[in-house]
Amino acid sequence: MPAPLSDSPRQVRIALGERSYEIRIGAGLLADAASWEGLPAAAAALVVTNTTVAPLYLGALRAALAARYRSVFEVVLPDGEEHKDWATLNLIFDALLSHGCDRRTVLFALGGGVVGDMTGFAAASYMRGVPFVQVPTTLLAQVDSSVGGKTAINHPLGKNMIGAFYQPARVLCDLDTLKTLPPRELSAGLAEVIKYGPIADLDFLDWIEANVDALVAREPRALAHAVKRSCEIKAEVVGQDERESGLRAILNFGHTFGHAIEAGLGYGEWLHGEAVGCGMVMALRLSHRLGLVDAAFVQRVTALIARAGLPTVGPALGAERYLALMRVDKKAEAGEVRFVVIERPGQAAVRGAPDDLVRQVLAESTR
Amino acid sequence: MPAPLSDSPRQVRIALGERSYEIRIGAGLLADAASWEGLPAAAAALVVTNTTVAPLYLGALRAALAARYRSVFEVVLPDGEEHKDWATLNLIFDALLSHGCDRRTVLFALGGGVVGDMTGFAAASYMRGVPFVQVPTTLLAQVDSSVGGKTAINHPLGKNMIGAFYQPARVLCDLDTLKTLPPRELSAGLAEVIKYGPIADLDFLDWIEANVDALVAREPRALAHAVKRSCEIKAEVVGQDERESGLRAILNFGHTFGHAIEAGLGYGEWLHGEAVGCGMVMALRLSHRLGLVDAAFVQRVTALIARAGLPTVGPALGAERYLALMRVDKKAEAGEVRFVVIERPGQAAVRGAPDDLVRQVLAESTR
Structure with a gap:
């Protein structure tokens, strides 16, 4: 059973009625402005990422999004599961509110499962819900956590105890990001x-x-x-x-x-x-x-x-x-x-x- | 235009498909075990209230719920809009987790708008969603905030900025509670x-x-x-x-x-x-x-x-x-x-x- 031969981008659809969305899988997608066509219209985008991923991919993503959004803001979280808590989540709310972001802001989760889970829960909760996009940069996030709308933070007494079912507007798996994965x-x-x-x-x-x-x-x-x-x-x-x-x-x-x-x-x-x-x-x-x-x-x-x-x-x-x-x-x-x-x-x-x-x-x- | 003459309980239905629910309005409903029939089956209930309402109605509600739930827990929050924040919300999560409450726990919001908003958001977020019931004890909560599924906490930079649309399983307006309202x-x-x-x-x-x-x-x-x-x-x-x-x-x-x-x-x-x-x-x-x-x-x-x-x-x-x-x-x-x-x-x-x-x-x- 060989792997398929084509190098062209692949798409998988999550069928959930009005909450349906596409997973796009391929190389070089992140920096391609075409990847972001068809997303909800908005004046502003906020990219949420972490200190490890920001130096690698934040610049390219911001440049690609600048073609579509008048303002592209960013918030860089500390890296690691131990930061998947309310204090870190609140950094996202602080950024949204200090930039005056309204209900038509789109959030982008650039990173692994922790970034995706926290960005998703922030999007579910900010003003009771704004759209968000998953841009998973780890294999685990690409094959699992970015897909399906489970979002959460940890509580000292249990993992993923506080969260929401909240579907992204799109998932974009750029396979090139896996090259830098430890x-x-x-x-x-x-x-x-x-x-x-x-x-x-x-x-x-x-x-x-x-x-x-x-x-x-x-x-x-x-x-x-x-x-x-x-x-x-x-x-x-x-x-x-x-x-x-x-x-x-x-x-x-x-x-x-x-x-x-x-x-x-x-x-x-x-x-x-x-x-x-x-x-x-x-x-x-x-x-x-x-x-x-x-x-x-x-x-x-x-x-x-x-x-x-x-x-x-x-x-x-x-x-x-x-x-x-x-x-x-x-x-x-x-x-x-x-x-x-x-x-x-x-x-x-x-x-x-x-x-x-x-x-x-x-x-x-x-x- | 005189007020209607009947003293019997009134019902209003919120029609939202599978999220539909009833508002029951009347005197003496809170302490009546019949008020709680038909709610989701669960082993445990957690009553969330505040320091002002607890001495007045918590005992009666707990007694009525004891007929239906094996365990009835409580958490008493400080009273006031200034406590509608994450730190106070977290007291609800602490109570749920320390009692080992699972996904089939039902939350009861006994109090005014602040208790209702926080309990609703806690229910929306705990394990990504457990059922909750509104038991509003203020006129404002009975005519507005307990109905319709808006839940939230405040952020230092804005009121109700973090929350969810999450419908209760029932709203019970006991008119007798208005007698003690300042x-x-x-x-x-x-x-x-x-x-x-x-x-x-x-x-x-x-x-x-x-x-x-x-x-x-x-x-x-x-x-x-x-x-x-x-x-x-x-x-x-x-x-x-x-x-x-x-x-x-x-x-x-x-x-x-x-x-x-x-x-x-x-x-x-x-x-x-x-x-x-x-x-x-x-x-x-x-x-x-x-x-x-x-x-x-x-x-x-x-x-x-x-x-x-x-x-x-x-x-x-x-x-x-x-x-x-x-x-x-x-x-x-x-x-x-x-x-x-x-x-x-x-x-x-x-x-x-x-x-x-x-x-x-x-x-x-x-x-």
Whole structure:
């Protein structure tokens, strides 16, 4: 299964009625004024980015937007998951208000998942809602967090606890931005790519296995296909369940364990994608112990996660600490932890599991 | 035009498709377990109230809710518009997370507009959205702020700048709670009742004129009719324009000037309804200077506002300060202030006005 041969931009549509929008995927898109045609008319744009991304891409984006907006403002946030809080979010509101931005301002999120989540929540909340555009510059944001309208900030007692479902007006994935991504972050993004295989598409899982070395080596056509296929699967799921009343929760495969790792170590210690990679190993083992998948499938996906450069063994926080952290997960109901499990290869479901089974999984998956 | 004779509870429906809900209006509803039937099933309820309302009604509401929810938690906020900020909002999130509340928790806003706005925004944002119920205990909240799904907190640079459109699952107006309302707050509520006359219903304006003394004296049937008719008009407007893309802005009659008064004096100095009362006088004079209504109509409504116990002369902030404060109003577009004016008695519209005309209005309306 080779990667497609074409280098031309690809498009994926998220079908959500009047909230529908396009994901555009390709090289060199960010600096191309044509990328921004058709967005809501507005006098002003505010680009939100961080201290790492600003020196790399802010100038090019501002130049491209200047052709369309009379005023282009910027706000540069500190970089890192530990800044995904109210104080940092408020820097966006301060910028909007100090520039006198009205309801017809468009926000642009230039950066990874943290920038996208915070910009999206700021857009959802500023004057009760202004349009925003996702310009993800990490693989994780391109294949997952920028698509689907989940926005949030963290609370000291839980990750992504405060936020909104709020769809962007467009998502623009410029593959060139992945060239500057640190290797750890590329691997973290691959965790979310791999995720789509076990939960939804075994053909894609085969393709990732055949191309994982090319992906780690940042072969452009491999990355282009990985981003496009990931977005297609996510688009299909989100189109059926925008507000996560059911199906959409399968996209959190690996995330319940993963969030516990992140929270237990302190946000920012492990990257989100690293925690998800390890969390998927745990969730696969739980699925096996529930009698849903065989050991060979667990081994197969675990090996792929390792080849992508991701951890497959979790930190030894202690089983009780893991369980306590998972009880504040947003999928929990009346204190019972809910896990995304693999029902059979290519299909996921959400269900509870006995604490003892979870303890066994944690015992064999941490050190 | 006498007030209706029946004492039985009244209902008004807000028709918004799957977000539709009922406003229930009557005496003694709060402590009646039947009032809470049909709400979303949940294990836990969190009542949000403030230090003024808690001693009066929290016990009764908690007792009524205990029949329906396994756990009933509470959080008591400091009272006052000056606390409508992130720090106070965060007390709600702290309570939800420290009690381990999940997505199926229902929030109850027991109090006035500030409690309702903050509880609504907390419900909109907690885990990206949980159900909430408005239990307004002030006249202003019963006739205006609890209905229609506008939620927000203030920012140091602007009132209600951060929030969401998020509809409650029900609004319950217990008229008995108005018995404990301080006279100033009753008058402030009457400002929003009077508002509906000039913008939408001259028959209602006639009725208010005939019954304003009964309203000030808290005659129960007069209050019942005022609350019901106000909610009906608001329901009709909100049903046509939930997210304020057009028509709904007419409900802000008096609010552009009023917000400038509140912000200019410092939030909490004048009550919101007092500022709106005075702001309506200014907006009427502006409408007159724009050639839309005659002086007699301005005089008539101004006299009614005064009879309701409201100020009709604004603080002397200086015209330029007023104009600067109004430019950050959410209706402003590209720096131009937009006013709700009376096009002809019973009909409102949103439009700009020359700064000089606004200065003339301010000169005759402040001291």
